[in-house]
Amino acid sequence: MRIEGKVWVVTGAGAGMGRELVLQLLSRNARVAAVDLRAETLAETAGLARAGERLSTHxxxxxxxxxxxxxxxxxVGAHGAVDGVINNAGIIQPFAPVAELDYGDTRRVMDVNFFGAYHVVEAFLPLLxxxxxxxxxxxxxxxxxxxxxxxxxxxxxxxAVKLLTEGLYAELSSTGVRVSAIFPGAVRTAITENSGVTAGVPEASDSKIPMLSAEKAAGIMLNGLQKDRLHIYVGVDSRLMSTAIRVAPKPAIGLVQRLMARATGQR
Structure with missing residues (x-):
């Protein structure tokens, strides 16, 4: 679906990829409803955009x-309609194995990443x-x-978000609603800080593949949406891992486990 002239809702719009999605949608002559938990970061996004009534913040x-x-x-009150929704908001968990993970952290991750996305789908799908x-x-x-x-x-x-999206793709295939699942690899954002995660974070310098900027990641996403792709892989690492897990799952998982152990200082 074309981007220009459409009304898009973007969650997690206060920083990182969400902010870049908002700015690039506006630069492509769309209208945007920017959604975030934090009023101050939404205000920063609006200040950077300087888009007037083409941008609303929520x-x-x-x-x-x-x-x-x-x-x-x-x-709808701000823009008259809704044509597109990008469920971008999300958090990571503390870097810890399941056996050491606090149940409250587990529940929070599922509430934000899955149920949060589901709530947005549930609310906006009738309009779409x-x-x-x-x-x-x-x-x-x-x-x-x-x-x-x-x-x-x-x-x-x-x-869970992946399967939800693919299920929606199947259910909506006979309608005018196109559906995409987006798979970012390593992207340079503040997700660890925004998730409240400080301990055990891997060193970015140990990665063999450069991290994408949030700006470049957002551009890849929007180009994929314009082409109505079901799966949008963001970054070389995402594409490589999608192949590795299908072709040689055990060796690929073992290799990543060793790299992660080295990056977090474990031996």
Whole structure:
């Protein structure tokens, strides 16, 4: 679906890839409803955009189903319609194995990454189905199809987003709503800080593949949406891992486990 002239909702719009998605959608002559938990970071995004009435900001906790269900009315009030939704908001878990993970952290990751995305889908899908053409995109992760030690619950939440999105693709294939699952690899964002994760973070310098900038990642995503791709792989690492897990799962998992152990200082 074309981007220009359409109204897009972007969650997690206060920083990182979400902010870049907002800025690049606006630069492609779209209208945007930017959604985030933090009013201050949304204000920063709006200040960078300088888009006037083409941008509206909405402070919403996507884990709050009641608040999310009120969001479509606010977006339509600001823009008149909704043509596209990009479910980008997400957090990671503390870098720890499942046996050491606090249940509260587990629940929080699932609430934000899966149920938060589901709440947005549930709220906006009826509006998308009314449009002549529309697009629903959910940001999963490379971790949604490839296991990374210390991020098992995060991966499970993103795998759930992957299957939710693919199921929606099947269910909506006879409608005007196009559906995409997005799989970012390593992208330079502040997700660790925004997730409240400080301990055990791998050193980026140990990666053999350069991290993408949030700007470049957002551009890849939007180009994929314009081409109505079901799966959008963001980064060389995401593409490589998607092949490795299908062709040689055990060796690939073993290699990543060793690299992760080295990056986190484990032996």
């Amino acid at each position: 402070v919403v906790d996507i884990t709050d189903r009641v608040a999310v269900r009120a969001l479509p009315e606010a977006v 189905l009314e449009r002549p053409e529309a697009h629903l995109a959910n940001v999963s992760s490379m971790g949604g199809f490839f296991p990374f030690p210390g991020q098992t619950v995060y991966g499970a939440s993103k795998a």
